[in-house]
Amino acid sequence: MIVALAGGVGGAKLAQGLAAVVDDLTVIGNTADDFELYGLHISPDLDTVMYTLAGLANPVTGWGIADESWGFMAMLGRYGEEAWFRLGDRDLATHVLRTTRLRAGQPLTAVTQDLAAALGIKARLLPMCNQPVSTLVNTPDGWLGFQDYFVRRHHQDRVLEVSFSGIENADLTAEVDAALRQAEAIIFCPSNPIVSIGPVLAVVGMRELLVEVGQHVPIVAVSPIVGGKALKGPADEMLSSLGHERSALGVARLYTGLVRGMVIDHADAKLQPAIEALGMRVLVTQTVMGEADDRARLAGEVLNFTKGIRT
Ligand code: FO1
Secondary structure (H helix, E strand, O other): OEEEEEOOHHHHHHHHHHHHHOOOEEEEEOOOOOEEEOOEEEOHHHHHHHHHHOOOEOOOOOOOEOOOOOHHHHHHHHOOOOOOOOOOHHHHHHHHHHHHHHHOOOOHHHHHHHHHHHOOOOOEEEEOOOOOOEEEEEEOOEEEEHHHHHHHOOOOOOOOEEEEEOHHHOEOOHHHHHHHHHOOEEEEOOOOOOOOHHHHHHOEOHHHHHHHHOOOOOEEEEOOEEOOEEOOOOHHHHHHHOOOOOOHHHHHHHOOOOOOEEEEEHHHHHHHHHHHOOOOEEEEEOOOOOOHHHHHHHHHHHHHHHHOOOO
16 A cells, blocks of 8 residues: 655645556645635645546646636625635535534544545545644744635745644544555655645654654655746745755755655756765656656656665
């Protein structure tokens, strides 16, 4: 069984590639982007992975559903609402069901698995934890909720600090614990290392478990930074403003002590010796993913790379 840790759109693409080449895949998704809007529990990263694995994702944005209709948003507009977070009509059904089931007392893990199964997804999709965790971003204008920073303010603010509110109460779920203990390889997808993979690693007990499992199972990460730039989103700016190097090497440094291998792009081949000096193996390949075939191509290469890593 292969376990992937994933955040937003880049993570979802590699998860789709992995699902095409392995029979038994578990994806552990970031839930620190979750927030409440109009009384609904929105889990953007879980939904991005879920829709991508189901073949439903909007190919242009990467989030949301393809061929959406926007009647709900249009009606909100008529009421004069400043609707900065766009919820499509089909997507809305996911949030309504998730919220109803959470209110009825089901844990997020069970709700997520039910929704994913109903969409015909074979891979196991697990939230990183069942407790609420919220990423907060400190900016020159003060602390902002993650979606406020990311969507409403178009991730333009300088990020001075990041915190994960509620993380001290976030435990490993039995499902996440079992998946990691059964894994033959663990892959950190090309997701933002600070706000997508960061919260997953911050769940109480997660790092310790990864260190334990990593003694006999290869753990590798795919860099979301190519040629000093984030493939999508603010990971590059965030790395520099938080004092890290804005490169695949900067990402590798953040994962030191956890991962044994880094997958980097041809554009970053010159970083290979510096990453190897951290004690990691390096695979240099094309990490920028196109459509489904290309995602499966990268997934296959990453899996072969894990097989060559002796633990
Ligand atoms: N991202 C945007 O940039 N604008 C949106 O209006 C937006 C709506 C949205 C609705 C549902 C959903 O599951 C995701 C949505 N996202 C939107 C994406 C998302 O908020 C971010 O990409 C992630 O949180 C970052 O990983």
